[in-house]
Each structure stands twice: as C-alpha cells, then as structure tokens.
Amino acid sequence: MSACEFVRAFADGLSPRAVIEATLSHIAATNPRLNAIVTLDEAGALAAADASARRWRDRRPASALDGVPITVKDNILVAGLRATWGSRLYRDFVPDEDELPVRRLREAGAIILGKTNVPELTLHGYTDNALFGTTGNPWDPALTPGGSSGGAVAAVASGMCTLALATDGGGSIRRPAAHTGLVGFKPSRDTVARGKGFPAILGEFEVIGPIARCAEDVLAAMDVIAAPAWSRLMAEPLTPRPRVAYVSTFGRAPVDPFIRDVIEGTIARARALGLDVETLSPFTLADPLDAVWPVVSQTGVAWLLERHPGWQGQVGSAIAEMEAAGRRLTARDYLDALDQVAALCRSFDALFAQYDFLITPSAAAMPWPATESHPAVIDGQSVGPRGHAVFTAIANALGLPAISLPCIIPDGALPVGLQVIAGSGHDGWLMKFAREYEGRLFTHRWPNVLPGV
Known part of the structure; x- marks a missing residue:
C-alpha cells in the first residue's frame, strides 16, 4: 500500500500498530537478503504506532502521514539512533536531536523504523561500506540499487517501508529510484530546510527529498518536510500545454541501448498524448560541469578529514x-569552479525561458554488480566513475527541482527511470506534471523479494 492508501485505511479503522507489526515481520524476512536497513528501532516504531493508533481512534490524526512507516538515510540525523554516514569515522555517533525534516515527520505522526545504508560519506554511485557491507537491488540482489540512497530505495521497493527520507547531492535520490522502479524527487535548493546535521561537504549542492512509489506520496511527504513553503510552490498553476525539451544524451556520453529505447518509447507516447516535446541534439550546455564536480567533492572531503586528526586507516x-x-x-580552483557554475x-x-521542462534519462547505465563502484563500459565505450551519472548533477549544481519517474517497460526487464528537470523554484509545476502523467507514461511494479514466493 502507498502512504496515502494507508492513511485512508487508518481512517476506516486499520490499526497503525498492526501495520508496523507486519512491517517489522517483513523486514525480518527481507532485509537479510538486501541489507537495506542498518539500524532498526523496533521499540520506538511500536511505541509511535500505538500513539498514532490513539490519535486515529480519537479522529485527530496529526497529518496525512500519521501512522505511515518510513526510513531515514544514514547521513540524516535522528535523535537516539546511530548516524554513521557509512564511515568508521562516525561508527559510534548517536545524535541527541533530530535534523529538522525528521522532526517534522515525527511531529506529523510518521513512524520512523530506522536508518538505511549508504556508501562512505555518501559520495559514490553504489552502496557499500566497511561498517555494514553491500546493499542489493530488490529486483536482483546481485546488482546494485545505485547510490548514495541505495538502502533507501531498496527498503521502499521491497516493501520494508512506504516512504524514505534521503539526500541528493549529485543524483543520489534520482538514480537509485530509477534503478528500482520508484519516484525520487530532488527539490529546489532551500525548499527543505535542514537544521543541524553532518558537515556540508557538497555545500548547497545537496538537498533532502523523499523517495516513494507514487507521486501522491511524494506530495504528502513534501507537504510535511517543506512546510510552509510547499503550499506556495504548489499554488502556481501549470500551463495547459507545457513546452518540453528532450535530450537523449549530454555531449557524446554513451547511454545503455535499452535505456535509450525505453526513453524514446516514452517520448513517443508523450507526443501521442499531445505533449509538445522538442528534441535537442547535440546538447552541450552541461559539458562544463565535468570539470566542476571533482573540485567540489574532493575539496569537501579534504576539508572534512582535516577536522579528524588520525583519519588515516579509518576511511576507504x-x-x-x-x-x-x-x-x-x-x-583559486574552487572559485573557478563556482564561476563555471554561475555561467551554467x-x-x-x-533554456528554461524557452521550455518548461527538460527530459533526460535518469541514469546512463542499467544496474551493475553490487560490489563494483561503477560500470566500466557503457554501450561499448569505456567510462569513468561518473559515466553512469552524467544526467543528474546539473540539477544539483544549479539548485533546480528534478524528479525520476519509472517508465513503462516490458515484463521481466529491470526498471528504467526518466528524469524531468524544471526551472528554479518550479517544484509545483514538476509535481503536477508527474501526477498528471502517472499511469499514462509512468508506472510502478513490485519485485519478488522473498525466496520461494
């Protein structure tokens, strides 16, 4: 069930306690195969479920998420739960207060089940670390769900939770969502206030956002974690005939042929529905970002580790x-990188003065072996560590809202995601577009996560 389906069922008498008990049972059966949840708070979840049940009995739910089971990515702080950031540097760190979006979810009655696995310092496109090991993709545990929100998407796609709170610093919500058949939303910069958290090694490039199985659930989550700004963003009406630009690749970056075919099929269906979609090729506007990204991430790591004397031997x-x-x-290098971002x-x-949306693939590669950091070859061409991630970082650098939506694919195929980017501050447009075309262009399927079922 989706989060919104749960809430409707709670209003009709379903007990949040029964839901959490069933969820914990499913986690016990499923998590050992996937390694998605690395810190589980059974007692806290059951206590929160009992409190939610009392509110529903009194017909006084705290919000449209009251009683809904959620997980939190392990680089976001939850009071009383270990927060490791996937690194031995923080293996024993237990924060004493919630990061702001977590506090808002807790106050809204959402049931926090625990923390989900991440790569070390959330800087890689797969999910593995020395503390907890490798996370598998629910569609095939031998393959990666991507990163850095690999544990989050594995938990949602396998039914271990209904919503996941995650972060996106270069596509860390959108690409894993694409690899697991989910909806992953990266809000505009400053839409979701964070409060106190881990050091911001990616600066303003990283934001918090939700992962869900449908657009309706993303909207419900944003209504809580982005209040009160979200109601203002959703008040902006979407033009009846949005102008859409479609880009099949950035520059000469290779794209897996199956992804290319699925996206092309989705674009054809969009045009058949009457959407005004213009193909832009070649597309080189984002090319300067290739030189920017390493400067931001590498200086961020150097700055962080300088604060940890004796870090050698504690990181991968x-x-x-x-x-x-x-x-x-x-x-000088850092300021030059920021100057290039300003030019971008x-x-x-x-571009967004001409078009309302930019559509691209969410990822350039299909899921690869779970223990490998990245695919070395895409469509016969050798690629580097971010060859699979060419489409997503531009939204982070520019602070734009972006969403990955699961495409309609043949039976038996692994999921493929389509990315839609909007201009700055047009989060409402983006979510209205996703909601309007969900079911016609985008879909959700369940993987079989239990052996013998």
Whole structure:
C-alpha cells in the first residue's frame, strides 16, 4: 500500500500498530537478503504506532502521514539512533536531536523504523561500506540499487517501508529510484530546510527529498518536510500545454541501448498524448560541469578529514584518494569552479525561458554488480566513475527541482527511470506534471523479494 492508501485505511479503522507489526515481520524476512536497513528501532516504531493508533481512534490524526512507516538515510540525523554516514569515522555517533525534516515527520505522526545504508560519506554511485557491507537491488540482489540512497530505495521497493527520507547531492535520490522502479524527487535548493546535521561537504549542492512509489506520496511527504513553503510552490498553476525539451544524451556520453529505447518509447507516447516535446541534439550546455564536480567533492572531503586528526586507516581507499586530490587543489580552483557554475546558471536560465521542462534519462547505465563502484563500459565505450551519472548533477549544481519517474517497460526487464528537470523554484509545476502523467507514461511494479514466493 502507498502512504496515502494507508492513511485512508487508518481512517476506516486499520490499526497503525498492526501495520508496523507486519512491517517489522517483513523486514525480518527481507532485509537479510538486501541489507537495506542498518539500524532498526523496533521499540520506538511500536511505541509511535500505538500513539498514532490513539490519535486515529480519537479522529485527530496529526497529518496525512500519521501512522505511515518510513526510513531515514544514514547521513540524516535522528535523535537516539546511530548516524554513521557509512564511515568508521562516525561508527559510534548517536545524535541527541533530530535534523529538522525528521522532526517534522515525527511531529506529523510518521513512524520512523530506522536508518538505511549508504556508501562512505555518501559520495559514490553504489552502496557499500566497511561498517555494514553491500546493499542489493530488490529486483536482483546481485546488482546494485545505485547510490548514495541505495538502502533507501531498496527498503521502499521491497516493501520494508512506504516512504524514505534521503539526500541528493549529485543524483543520489534520482538514480537509485530509477534503478528500482520508484519516484525520487530532488527539490529546489532551500525548499527543505535542514537544521543541524553532518558537515556540508557538497555545500548547497545537496538537498533532502523523499523517495516513494507514487507521486501522491511524494506530495504528502513534501507537504510535511517543506512546510510552509510547499503550499506556495504548489499554488502556481501549470500551463495547459507545457513546452518540453528532450535530450537523449549530454555531449557524446554513451547511454545503455535499452535505456535509450525505453526513453524514446516514452517520448513517443508523450507526443501521442499531445505533449509538445522538442528534441535537442547535440546538447552541450552541461559539458562544463565535468570539470566542476571533482573540485567540489574532493575539496569537501579534504576539508572534512582535516577536522579528524588520525583519519588515516579509518576511511576507504576511494575516500583517501579524494582527500589527496582535494589537498592539492587551491582556493583559486574552487572559485573557478563556482564561476563555471554561475555561467551554467545563465545558460540554463536561457533554456528554461524557452521550455518548461527538460527530459533526460535518469541514469546512463542499467544496474551493475553490487560490489563494483561503477560500470566500466557503457554501450561499448569505456567510462569513468561518473559515466553512469552524467544526467543528474546539473540539477544539483544549479539548485533546480528534478524528479525520476519509472517508465513503462516490458515484463521481466529491470526498471528504467526518466528524469524531468524544471526551472528554479518550479517544484509545483514538476509535481503536477508527474501526477498528471502517472499511469499514462509512468508506472510502478513490485519485485519478488522473498525466496520461494
């Protein structure tokens, strides 16, 4: 059941306690295969469910999420629950207060089940770390669900929770959602206030957003975690005939042929429904970002580890390499990167003056083996660590709202996601578009996660 279906059932007498008991039973059967939830708070979840049940009996629910089971990504702080950020640096850290979106969810009556797995410092496109190990994709546990929100999407797609609170610093919500057949939403910069949390090594590029199985649930989550700004964003009416630009790839970046075919089929259906979609090719506006991204992430790692004397031996080799590269960069390099981002903003402002939405694939590659950091080859071409991630980081750099929506695919195929990006502050347009075309262009299917079923 979706979050909104649960709430309607609670209003009709379904007990949140029964839902959480069933959910915990399902987690016990499913999580050992996937390794999605790394810290489980059974006692806290049951106590919160009892409190929710009392509110529903009194016909006084706290919100449209009261009683709904959710998980929180392990780089977001939840009071009393270990927050490791996937690193041995924080293996024993237990915060004493909630990060602001968590507090808002708790006050709204949502049931916090626990924390979901991440790669170390949430800086990789797969989900594995030295503390908890590898997370598998519910569609095939031998494959990755992506990263860095791999544990979050694995939990939602497998039915271990209904909603997941996650972060997106370069596509960390959208690409994993694409790999698991979910809806993953990255809000505009500053839409979801965070409060106190881990050091912001990606600066303003990283935001908090929800992962769900349908647009209705994303809307319900945003209404809680982005209040009061969200009601103002949703008040903006969507034009009856939005102008859409479609880009099959950035520059010459390779895309898996199956993804390319699925997206092309979705675009054809969109045009058949009357959407005004213009193909832009070649598309090189985002090319300068390739030089920006390493500067931001590597300097962020070097800055963080400088605050941890004796960090050597406590982080993985990939993080150590990023620290060494970041230490060699200068303030001039960082300011030059920010200057390139400002130029990109001007270019994309001009693009969104012509179009309401930009459509791309969410990811350039299908899921790869779960223990490998990235696919080395896409469509016969060698690629680097972010070859699979070429489409998503532009929305982070420019602070734009973006969503990954699960495409209609043949039976037996792994999921494919389509990314839609809107201009700055047009989160409401984006969600109205997703809601309007859900079911006609986008769908959800359940993977079989229990052996023998």
